[in-house]
Structures are given as C-alpha cells and as structure tokens.
Amino acid sequence: MKVVAVSGSARKGGNTAIMLRRVLGVLETHGIETELIELAGKKAQGCTVCLKCRETKDRRCHGRKDAINECIEAVADADGVIIGSPVYFADVTPETKAFIDRLGYVAGANPGMLERKVGAAVVVERRGGAVHAFDSIMHLFMIRQMIVAGSRYWNLGFGGVPGEVEADEEGLATMDVLGENMAWLLGCTAGAR
Numbered sequence: 001m002k003v004v005a006v007s008g009s010a011r012k013g014g015n016t017a018i019m020l021r022r023v024l025g026v027l028e029t030h031g032i033e034t035e036l037i038e039l040a041g042k043k044a045q046g047c048t049v050c051l052k053c054r055e056t057k058d059r060r061c062h063g064r065k066d067a068i069n070e071c072i073e074a075v076a077d078a079d080g081v082i083i084g085s086p087v088y089f090a091d092v093t094p095e096t097k098a099f100i101d102r103l104g105y106v107a108g109a110n111p112g113m114l115e116r117k118v119g120a121a122v123v124v125e126r127r128g129g130a131v132h133a134f135d136s137i138m139h140l141f142m143i144r145q146m147i148v149a150g151s152r153y154w155n156l157g158f159g160g161v162p163g164e165v166e167a168d169e170e171g172l173a174t175m176d177v178l179g180e181n182m183a184w185l186l187g188c189t190a191g192a193r
Helices: 015-029 052-056 068-076 094-109 130-143 169-189
Strands: 002-007 033-038 080-086 118-125 156-158
Touching: 002 015, 002 068, 015 033, 015 080, 015 118, 015 156, 015 169, 033 068, 052 094, 068 094, 080 094, 080 130, 080 169, 094 130, 118 130, 118 169, 130 156, 156 169
Parallel strands: 002 033, 002 080, 080 118, 118 156
Antiparallel strands: none
C-alpha cells in the first residue's frame, strides 16, 4: 500500500510539510509506503478547461505542463492521498487549488481513478480560516467518492513562522491519530477497489 501527500505550501519544508511528515511517519510504522510531494518552488497552474482529459482518458492533464501532472500520476497509482495546505485568506493556496481542480477534472474523466481511495486533508493556519480551507479540500474527496479519514479534531495545526507548528502539541497529536485512522482504513479497503 502507498499514500502520497501533496503540500501546496510556498515554503519547502515549512509547517504544512512538517504536519504531513508527521502523518506519513505514523503510516510508515504500519508498513505503508509513503511519498511527500512539495509544490514549493514548482510551477503549478490552474485548469484551462481544455477538456482534453475527457477526450484522451489517459489520467493526465493536457492543458498545462507543470508539476501538477507529477502529483496526479502519483495519486493515481496510490491507495491514499493527503492534501495539505496553509491557509491564505481563509482558503487553500493557489497551488493547492490548482491541484484540486485539475485532479478532480482528470479523475472525473477516468472513472475508478479515485473512487474508494482513502483521502485526508491537513491544514495549517496562523490564526484563522482553517475550517474553510479544510472544506475546500474535502469537497474534492466527496465528489470523487473517496473514503475520508478523520482524527479526534479537524486535521489542522497552528503555526506562522517555519517550524512553529512543532509547538502545537494538540495539532501534532491530531496528526498521529489521523495516521492511525488512515492506516486502519487502508487495511479495511485493501483489495476492495
């Protein structure tokens, strides 16, 4: 089994990556292969609605040539996906939104690509707006018929400057429980797709 985490943060190795690595670490203790893809420093553009993905049905986005196709390919081959984003003005980053939109379109054109995969959203906020950003990611999971992993609280952490989230004990514990729940769900759904 494999889980791919995609960080839409503009900061490589920042608070979002720290939280995603925390979840991935728990998954690894269960023998689950993991991969973290960070969009920081990479070109990640929105959907052009060219609809070529519906024509070709090859699990690729043809409207743009950037890092998003790497993410789409990794997610298509994985059993689970975690999408992480810091909060920008009470929502996900533009890079995260580009990934959500393009993955959603490509998956819609390729039935079975995401259905019944395990998904989780992870959001990092400095002060507010996390629930709306969390919902933005969850909408993809719901419309693409994914199985969603939760925790004992919303999957979020608090931190502004890089590394600050490591002081958020409740947020870190929430990531640990998320990892355990995701591992359990993956075990339940193995072979069911």
